[in-house]
Amino acid sequence: MVNSKVRDPERTRQRILDAATEEFARFGLGGARVDRIASRAGANKRMLYYYFGDKDRLFLAALEARYAHIRSAERALELEHLEPLAALKRLVEFTWNYFLEHPEFLTLLNSENLHKGRHVARSRRVRDMHSPLVETLRRVLARGERGGVFRKGVDPVQLYISIAGEGYFYLSNRYTLSQIFGRDLMAARALSARSRHITDLIVQALRRPA
Amino acid sequence: MVNSKVRDPERTRQRILDAATEEFARFGLGGARVDRIASRAGANKRMLYYYFGDKDRLFLAALEARYAHIRSAERALELEHLEPLAALKRLVEFTWNYFLEHPEFLTLLNSENLHKGRHVARSRRVRDMHSPLVETLRRVLARGERGGVFRKGVDPVQLYISIAGEGYFYLSNRYTLSQIFGRDLMAARALSARSRHITDLIVQALRRPA
Amino acid sequence: MVNSKVRDPERTRQRILDAATEEFARFGLGGARVDRIASRAGANKRMLYYYFGDKDRLFLAALEARYAHIRSAERALELEHLEPLAALKRLVEFTWNYFLEHPEFLTLLNSENLHKGRHVARSRRVRDMHSPLVETLRRVLARGERGGVFRKGVDPVQLYISIAGEGYFYLSNRYTLSQIFGRDLMAARALSARSRHITDLIVQALRRPA
Amino acid sequence: MVNSKVRDPERTRQRILDAATEEFARFGLGGARVDRIASRAGANKRMLYYYFGDKDRLFLAALEARYAHIRSAERALELEHLEPLAALKRLVEFTWNYFLEHPEFLTLLNSENLHKGRHVARSRRVRDMHSPLVETLRRVLARGERGGVFRKGVDPVQLYISIAGEGYFYLSNRYTLSQIFGRDLMAARALSARSRHITDLIVQALRRPA
DNA sequence: GATGAATGAGGGTTCATTCAT
DNA sequence: GATGAATGAACCCTCATTCAT
Numbered sequence: 012m013v014n015s016k017v018r019d020p021e022r023t024r025q026r027i028l029d030a031a032t033e034e035f036a037r038f039g040l041g042g043a044r045v046d047r048i049a050s051r052a053g054a055n056k057r058m059l060y061y062y063f064g065d066k067d068r069l070f071l072a073a074l075e076a077r078y079a080h081i082r083s084a085e086r087a088l089e090l091e092h093l094e095p096l097a098a099l100k101r102l103v104e105f106t107w108n109y110f111l112e113h114p115e116f117l118t119l120l121n122s123e124n125l126h127k128g129r130h131v132a133r134s135r136r137v138r139d140m141h142s143p144l145v146e147t148l149r150r151v152l153a154r155g156e157r158g159g160v161f162r163k164g165v166d167p168v169q170l171y172i173s174i175a176g177e178g179y180f181y182l183s184n185r186y187t188l189s190q191i192f193g194r195d196l197m198a199a200r201a202l203s204a205r206s207r208h209i210t211d212l213i214v215q216a217l218r219r220p221a
Numbered sequence: 222m223v224n225s226k227v228r229d230p231e232r233t234r235q236r237i238l239d240a241a242t243e244e245f246a247r248f249g250l251g252g253a254r255v256d257r258i259a260s261r262a263g264a265n266k267r268m269l270y271y272y273f274g275d276k277d278r279l280f281l282a283a284l285e286a287r288y289a290h291i292r293s294a295e296r297a298l299e300l301e302h303l304e305p306l307a308a309l310k311r312l313v314e315f316t317w318n319y320f321l322e323h324p325e326f327l328t329l330l331n332s333e334n335l336h337k338g339r340h341v342a343r344s345r346r347v348r349d350m351h352s353p354l355v356e357t358l359r360r361v362l363a364r365g366e367r368g369g370v371f372r373k374g375v376d377p378v379q380l381y382i383s384i385a386g387e388g389y390f391y392l393s394n395r396y397t398l399s400q401i402f403g404r405d406l407m408a409a410r411a412l413s414a415r416s417r418h419i420t421d422l423i424v425q426a427l428r429r430p431a
Numbered sequence: 432m433v434n435s436k437v438r439d440p441e442r443t444r445q446r447i448l449d450a451a452t453e454e455f456a457r458f459g460l461g462g463a464r465v466d467r468i469a470s471r472a473g474a475n476k477r478m479l480y481y482y483f484g485d486k487d488r489l490f491l492a493a494l495e496a497r498y499a500h501i502r503s504a505e506r507a508l509e510l511e512h513l514e515p516l517a518a519l520k521r522l523v524e525f526t527w528n529y530f531l532e533h534p535e536f537l538t539l540l541n542s543e544n545l546h547k548g549r550h551v552a553r554s555r556r557v558r559d560m561h562s563p564l565v566e567t568l569r570r571v572l573a574r575g576e577r578g579g580v581f582r583k584g585v586d587p588v589q590l591y592i593s594i595a596g597e598g599y600f601y602l603s604n605r606y607t608l609s610q611i612f613g614r615d616l617m618a619a620r621a622l623s624a625r626s627r628h629i630t631d632l633i634v635q636a637l638r639r640p641a
Numbered sequence: 642m643v644n645s646k647v648r649d650p651e652r653t654r655q656r657i658l659d660a661a662t663e664e665f666a667r668f669g670l671g672g673a674r675v676d677r678i679a680s681r682a683g684a685n686k687r688m689l690y691y692y693f694g695d696k697d698r699l700f701l702a703a704l705e706a707r708y709a710h711i712r713s714a715e716r717a718l719e720l721e722h723l724e725p726l727a728a729l730k731r732l733v734e735f736t737w738n739y740f741l742e743h744p745e746f747l748t749l750l751n752s753e754n755l756h757k758g759r760h761v762a763r764s765r766r767v768r769d770m771h772s773p774l775v776e777t778l779r780r781v782l783a784r785g786e787r788g789g790v791f792r793k794g795v796d797p798v799q800l801y802i803s804i805a806g807e808g809y810f811y812l813s814n815r816y817t818l819s820q821i822f823g824r825d826l827m828a829a830r831a832l833s834a835r836s837r838h839i840t841d842l843i844v845q846a847l848r849r850p851a
Numbered sequence: 852g853a854t855g856a857a858t859g860a861g862g863g864t865t866c867a868t869t870c871a872t
Numbered sequence: 873g874a875t876g877a878a879t880g881a882a883c884c885c886t887c888a889t890t891c892a893t
Contacts, residue, residue: 020855020856023856023857038251038335039249039251039252039335041248041249041251041252042249042251042335044882044883044884045883045884045885046882046883046884054857055856055857055858055859056858056859056884056885057857057858057859057885057886057887058856058857058858059885060884060885060886061855061856061857065884065885066884066885078401118335120394120397121331121334121335121393121394123396123397124331124393124394124395124396124397125248125249125252125328125331127396128396128397128399128400131396131397131400131401132396132400137400137401138400138401138403140401141401141402141403145402166414166418168402168404169414169415169418172390172391172398172415173387173418173419173422175390176386176387176388176389176390176391177383177386177387178386179386179389179390179394180382180385180386180389180390181382181386183331183334184330184331184334184389185334186333186334186337186338186339186341186342187330187333187334187338187341188382189338190338190341190342190347190348191288191341191347191348191350191351192351192355192378193348193351193352194378204376204379205379205382208376208379208383209383211426212383212422212426213426215425215426215428215430216421216422216423216425216426218425220425230873233873233874254865254866254867255866255867255868256865256866256867264874265873265874265875265876266867266868266875266876267868267869267870267873267874267875267876268873268874268875270867270868270869271873271874275867275868276867276868440876440877443877443878458671458755459669459671459672459755461668461669461671461672462669462671462755464861464862464863465862465863465864466861466862466863474878475877475878475879475880476863476864476879476880477864477865477866477878477879477880478877478878478879480863480864480865481876481877481878485863485864486863486864498821538755540814540817541751541754541755541813541814542755543816543817544751544813544814544815544816544817545668545669545672545748545751547816548816548817548819548820551816551817551820551821552816552820557820557821558820558821558823560821561821561822561823562823565822586834586838588822588824589834589835589838592810592811592818592835593807593838593839593842595810596806596807596809596810596811597803597806597807598806599806599809599810599814600802600805600806600809600810601802601806603751603754604750604751604754604809605754606753606754606757606758606759606761606762607750607753607754607758607761608802609758610758610761610762610767610768611708611761611767611768611770611771612771612775612798613768613771613772614798624796624799625799625802628796628799628803629803631846632803632842632846633846635845635846635848635850636841636842636843636845636846638845640845650852653852653853674886674887674888675887675888675889676886676887676888684853685852685853685854685855686854686855686888686889687852687853687854687855687889687890687891688852688853688854690888690889690890691852691853695888695889696888696889
């Protein structure tokens, strides 16, 4: 709050973006309150419009930032430099852990889809971010096929959606699932059990039949 | 519309519930408008409060009804009377098709989880509905293990979450995924490809290693 | 205020319309405050939207009502039953007096024209109101021409605009004109002098040259 | 735009004043936006306050400038050097054409009157500008009376208000009048017809009865 | 002279809910 | 059981103005 008096536009902008991300994640786009975002950011409400235009553009900015973050973390995995099976396991585990540690990303995506993806539709940036991911995965699969460890004909997009879906559904729907199955899905043991389950499932599914 | 003037309490209640389900599915709990629900139901807004108390209780009623519906459809599959592998495939395909044909169920669940499952937490009914599902799946798995077609140690809850998650993520996030991967995930060919992919993946993952 | 608690929709609507007319007249469309309208009407702000939709539609409703009022008063003059010269004088005096007694009408029209007539453009009602006025004036002029008291070729629309304009400009711009000419244009003597001036001017201008 | 970077105080001031005049004319005092004025002037918003103090004083400056402009153009007519009838016609035609070519002047005056002339009331300059106009007109009328072409007893202020009013009302209210009378009052033929109508009307009204 | 960043009050509008009938 | 009218709090956004540099 001391620093908020010092004129530092870039920090102000970032504080607003961070506060917005948290607010959108907690309450969804519709449930998010501009007043709360501003006050959490220690900024005047007007600044939010000054930097981002309106609530929708602020939402898109938050979403883009989170997409950029996960894709950047993925690139840091350097899957291309690993053996195919190791690369696959690493991606599966990374994805699970990322979702676990960044629940805001899941709710942000849910909001965007509730709104039929209308923000992301206007963003070239987001689409451009994803070609490298698919290409990397495609090359890992190809190497695995050639090396005889993966079965043939697996589509990298389908595979990625499966890897993500296995963690996404579990974590995004943790409240209802915990309730209907009468288990605390977020207990430490449950989480590590799920992690193993997913890795096993994906690896088994990809492995070339004997 | 003719009948809407006749006093038929049960029909009025049902019309409100149907309208609410659609509204909550399209806009989420926060984005749903009580006025729109009433007007779509052809009912006075006051009736909504008369029958359901308030917006939250109406939401819970809609959610419970959808849970009851899918669980009832699942029971109709009579998985217990099928061979383990056939039963597994049938459940996988049913789940995919149900999600595909009932997108409102997915958004209802998303809303409930955005709100940390606070409605479902108060509902005994919902929890009670799910024990039979888990039991059925457990027995199918046990038969498959004994028969040597499934590998051992698969937890029925983990399996169900995987089966559901494979379809859920793809369909619930169809807007963002279509955009970031540059594909129309809802095209007919894409849908049948996903269906095959999921069945293959789950069956491969469950099969006993040679 | 006592009555405001009694449920009388028509009165509530009328109170809002009256308050709105006054507010729009005093401050213009842009300067008018919805809060003030509601509080002057002794109504909840929400009611304003309940009855009129939004601020623009409320403005149009006020404008239509004032147009209807002056046209109705004009019809009551029964110009058709008077001698042409008497009818002309009567219309001139009426118009002056009406503008003098209903300054809100002038400012309402100014606002509408500042906004390029966009409300009135959507209103069939307003246009339909005016055909009778033009027709009446046309017939008075025709009778005057035939009777040799008016010169020929006077367009009724041009004439009406002149009659109105003579009073309109004086009254609508009374503040600036009083200031720049150093006279109180609203003093009783000034007003009656203007009235005589306008009647003389119009009558002289219409009279058939000897 | 190149020059806007060069420090030229007088030009900056003038650009702001021009932008303000246009903005106030289009949207009225209340509807005008300080941001738009600054951005159209290619100036920083702060400069507007630096040069003019606040929005109201900027409005007054714009109004004064327009008053000065029309009065200056009137003086250039040199009515004193013309025959009375010619002088009258020239003033009538000038006034019509000026209003036609400077619609911003009309809306500026409307705004000032909506605000009860409170800006102009504080301005000595504006009042001082107008004495010469009245004096000139008085002398033209006197010459006309003596020469037997004008009738007696016409007040120059009343006459000026009539001359102005005939054009003002037509042009200022062109949107509503076009709509209610079902004619495009701004069509070329309509404009020249109005010009002739006004000249005829004023000349007829002033002419000494035979 | 000039700039971008910041402010707080208030703008029109919409919300879930309840009252009187 | 059912209705239209009414409520007050809060929503997103915009305003003229001023601060720090």
